[in-house]
Amino acid sequence: MKRRIFAKQCLQTAITLGLSLSGAVALSPIAVAQTAAKFPNQAITMVVPQAPGGTNDIVARLIAAELAEELKQPVIVANKTGAGGNIGTEQTKRATPDGYTLLMTVNSAQAINPSLYKSVGFDPVKDFAPITTIGSVPNVLLVNPNFPAKTLDEFIALIKANPGKYQYASAGNGTLNHLLGAMLDQRAGLKMEHIPYKGVGPAMVDVLGGQVPIVFASLPSSLANIRDGKLRALGVSTEKRNPALPDVPAIGEKIPGFGGDLWIALFGVAGTSPEVINTLYQATARVMQKPSVQKKLSDQGVELAFDTPDQLKARLEKDIVKWREIVNASGARVD
Template identity: 55%
Template sequence: MNPTRREFSVLAATGLLGLNAFADTYPSKPVTIVVPQAPGGTNDTVGRILAQKLSELSNQRIIVDNRPGAGGNIGTDFAARAPKDGYTLLLTISSTQAINPALYKKVPFDPVKDFEPIAPVGVVPNVLVVNASFPARNLADFIKVARASKEEIQYASAGNGSLNHLLGAMLSTSTGVPLQHVPYRGVAPALTDVMGGQVPVAFASLPSCIEFIKSGKLRALGVSSAKRSPALPDVPSISEVVPGYVGDLWVGLFAARGTPAPVVSKLTQWVTAAVAAPDVLERFKVAGVEPLSGGPTRLAQLLQEDIARWAPIVKASGAVVD
């Protein structure tokens, strides 16, 4: 027998009360934040800072679970298939969520349809760095040296189709300077070879290279953000020399699509409070991470903007991963 309109109303009200009751007791057990990159990278650094603060705010244990592989696809897919209860979250970066769908022939998740945006966490510029003995002292000099070179200048990246790779391709297109991409399996070996002189240039996220810059092992020529980074105030943004050049790496927290709205709302409030906390701000500053404010709408907007921005650049670069 079909339920009446009144019975539908009762069922709906009962369901809403159930969701609210669930949210009132959430989290009643440890929460796992999946980081689809290896320990030690930018996302892992941000994840551990965030997890500690969320643990304080929620009075519950927050676990960081690193699940690297396939450019972040393995961990992202795991989080997408997790129970929709808010106990398995995804802390990811824009390159995995916005670039991989255009880069990989087969992506096991939909970056928009499979996830509930919770909140942006931070933004990280990439840095154009050179070996300490490289003749260019600034970006304008670099462009002159590159144009005068008889051979294409090589630049290292964290891998084929990575944001580091595409930033180099975008710089080459924007300036007309031919650059030869040299992919590595991660940013650490790429920077090791730049410091060792095997490759003269690299793009790398600020947290991964800031200590090498401060120690003089690498020279920073420019940051990829629209404005200078507070962590490197003397290093100009690339856009000061190449107008319109912008390519930040943002970090955002997501849940599996279908996670109850009251749970998402509670998580959004905690993340917003965490990112504004003085101790978190100080740790972000040391790591070269700038905090990002805003809730689900802002994170969804960032994702859509980057999907639209990077898809044509990936196509122009010719980068494809099976």
């Protein structure tokens, strides 16, 4: 039933998008047909500005393979890493705006980096044409099993009563799990000490070992430790509870205004024609309706978050404002 509802919603949004795009430019029906007929007629490159093996890379390769079948052309994933995603993103903005170079990226690069870095080399809104959001990955507020708080309410009360006493680990200054901790401090009136590590691996090792008691970590990377009792989950960072942890509250239930997940989205280069964007959007819509794709995404801990181009644009703009506030409050900066 849920899949039928999802498919119907995708179809409705695709129809709506098609109508809105047809009214956005003054092209004759013949010109529109000719543009659609020509695209695509060669291989498409999907740039991933993050390292191979990460969630974004895994999702990109899944979607690329399915899009290749839909579009009848190869879709090649190219990892262009460095500077937290800035290098690959900046290179992509310089590509010809013809739909043959796409960007599959995450909000930490597209929405957080512009506030975190002195210069990112791109404008996340003006330099890219939104296509759709693929999904989101929630983070989980985790504590070592020996931590005295057993619930989110107890955690908030304990930290409030002991400002500056407790530490939380992160993968480094300005990373999402750092800024989620900063957001928690800001929204709940808490004061925790931030301990940055060089990567999420070392941070998790010390939380598991009890050297640092608190961490935010992605659900896919932490679920096994939660189920094994090696970490205690107190809250999820999304606005609603996650089906994988139905008994763990969303932090937003207790703290109004708290919410932050890692979303993955597909963009074209700014200036790409609305007809080409529509072709890519609708092809992705068909991919996302496949039960096999939905299952593979779910197995990776990715929640479907399908957006129209306009909805993705609004999501991005809202996130830029939200994370700018958090970055400024945290004092995090990367030169």
